[in-house]
Amino acid sequence: MDLEKETKEQNRKDRKERDAQSYRGKPGGKLRGRPNDSEETRISKTLSWILRHGSQSEGLAMRPDGYVQVEHLLRLPKMKSLDFAMLQTMVEKDAKKRYNLVSEIDVSTETERWWIRANQGHSMKSVKLDLKSVNSLADIPTGIAVHGTTRRAWESISEQGLSKMSRNHIHLAQGVPGDGVISGMRKSSQILIYIDVQKALDDGVKFYLSDNAVVLTEGDAAGYLRPQYFSRVETPDHKSIPGWEGTPETLEKIQKERIAVDTTEGMTTGLEQKAHALVL
DSSP, rough: OOOHHHHHHHHHHHHHHHHHHHHHHHHOOOOOSSSSHHHHHHHHHHHHHIIIIITTTOOOOOOOOOOHHHHHTTSGGGGGGGHHHHHHHHHHTTTTOOOOEEEEEETTTTTTEEEESSSOOOOOOTTOOOEEEEEEEEGSSTTTTTTEHHHHHHHHHHHOOOEEESSSEEEEEESTTTTTTOSSSTTSSSSSEEHHHHHHHHHHEEEEEEEOOOEEEEEEEETTOOOOGGGEETTSOOOOOOOOOHHHHHHHHHHHHHHHHHHHHHHHHHHHHHHHHHHO
């Protein structure tokens, strides 16, 4: 079983390296994404890849805080179909708030320069984001940190824990899709892993909040958030995974948070409907 896991992990690394090599060899290569993706989607995926993983291979200078100069970004062959107005719209409309676009004055020339960065998800070790430290569970607005994954991945995660793999952090959402959460988890997640953040903090594991409200952690020295910090594991329809039901207190807390979010969303929907009626 261990040999099979090692083989799968090596195959995954080999595929990733081949992908990286193909892009290093083709700095002006095609947009990322599937052939049936729209051009807008492929541009978005390419932008995300450049800002999180590929700036160096693209020859794009990046500051230690993760920002790249927009003027230089738009000169890249992969970004030839993107202009500044389109970039602004893409950032503003991004549902997960993946990017931060800022204007700064270049003191040497007294001219305005625009910079952009990804808010989290980097694999480049040189990038050190200015993240908000989480010192207690109370620092997480919802009081919840949950990771979504697949059933297949859960088999190894249940034994080894969550791994940051090639990224700088393990990503945790403050709720699940449909709970008003915009970032930190894929909607296709089949398994939801709730984290006992306070227990991990007490044991010296560090947590942070990104600008788009994703909970981040580097895990332990090996880059893992171990299973001992899993407070409950369940499916998206709230059915617990045998052996990972958690304490009654944990379940009650999760249920209260769902009710609070549902109530807030219901109020928001009601206000939107009233506003719409007034317009009509």
